[in-house]
Amino acid sequence: MDSRRDFLQKLTLGIGATALTDLPATARELYSGPKADKQLRVAIMGLGSYGTRVAEAMKDCKMATLVGAVSGTPAKLEDWKKKYNIPAKNTYNYETVSKIKDNPDIDLVYITTPNSLHYKHVLQIAAAGKHVLCEKPVADNAKQTREMIAVCEKAGVKFYIGYRMHFEPHTRELIRMREAGELGKIMHVNNYMGFKSGDPNQWRLKKALAGGGAMMDVGIYALNGARYATGEEPIWVTAQETKTDPVKFKEVDETIMFQLGFPSGVVASCGTTYNFNNYERLYVIGEKGFVELSPAFSYGPIKGRTHNGPMNQPVITHQTLQMDGIADIILNNKPDPNVSGAEGLKDMIVVDALYESIRKGGAKIMLAGK
C-alpha cells in the first residue's frame, strides 16, 4: 500500500473529517495549516524533562493548546508563564492544584511527574473534574490502576495514558497491516527496549518514586508492543532478572528478560535493561510477512522494514501527534487507539505477574483471574 498517497487523499478531507488516529500516516503538511476552531486546553503537571518536551511539541499542535502548569518549583512557573504565554491564573502548585476545579479555562491535565506519584495526582485531578492524561507507567501496580479508573469514571472524566507510539505513523502502519491480514497468522514477536542509566542519584533508581526499574520505565514499551503486534492479550508470563550492579540497582530491577504466552500459541520474547545501550527493536513475524521497527519506541526517528521493503511513513514529533490525537478523541468523540486507562491496567496486570514470576524464580504465572 502507498501510505503517502493514501495519506494525501485523506488529507484533502481536512483535519476535522478524518480521525487523526485513523490515518495510516500523518505528515508535516498537516501542521502547515491553521489551528482548528475547537481546542483542547491543557495544563502540564510536573515541569521536568518530559513535561518540557511535551510543551515544546505542543507549539505545533492544531487541536490542543498549552494553557496551564502545575509545579512545585516557583521559578519554573515564572519561566513557563513567559515561555509559553501561560496566564498566572492558570498556574498551580501541588497544594493549590485542587482549585483547578474552579477554572473553566482548563480541560485536561497531563501528569508528567515521577511514576509513583501518578496514582495520587490522577486521583487529585479527577476529583477536580478535569480530564486526565497520565504518563507511563500508569501506576505502581494493577490495584492502584483499578482505583484510578474507578475514580475517573465516577468523576465523569476521561482517563488516558501517554502511550505515544499508538499515534506514531510506522506503528500505526504495523497495526493496520496486522489487522488487514497482510502478515498472515502471527507466529512470533521479539521486542526489547532499554538503555544505560546514568546518574545513580536520580529518582528512577529509587523504588518509592519509580515503583520499579527498567521494566516500569521502558520495559513497558516492549510489553505494550507485544500486545499491539499480536492483537491478543497474554495468558501466561515468565520472567528472569539479572543484576550486575547490585549497588546502583539496589532498589530497582536492572535487566529483565520476559516471555508472554498468547491464546493463539504465539510467544513474545521480550527484554528490558538499565545497563546497556542500543537495545531497541520490535519484530513481528507472521506466516505471510514481517514488520521490523528499529528504533521502535524512542523518539526516533522510527525506522522500519517489512517483507515488502523499507517503510515509508512520515516522521513527526510523537508528542505533537499524541496531543492532537487526544484532542481529536475528546473534542470530536472519536474512538481512542488503545490509550485508555483500561489499556494501562492490562499492562500493569502483566507487570505485576512478571515481578511475581521473578520472585518465584522464573515460575510460569497464569494471568486468568488476575
Ligand code: NDP
Ligand atoms: P523529571 O525528573 O525530569 O521530571 C519530573 C518532574 O516532576 C520534576 O521536574 C518535578 O517538576 C516533578 N516532581 C514532583 N514531585 C517530585 C519528586 N518528589 N521528585 C522529583 N520530581 C518531582 O522526570 P521525567 O520528565 O523524565 O519523567 C516524568 C514522567 O514522564 C515519568 O513517569 C516518566 O516515566 C515519563 N516519561 C515518559 C516518556 C515518554 O516517552 N512517554 C519519556 C520520559 C519520561 P516540578 O519541579 O515542576 O514540580
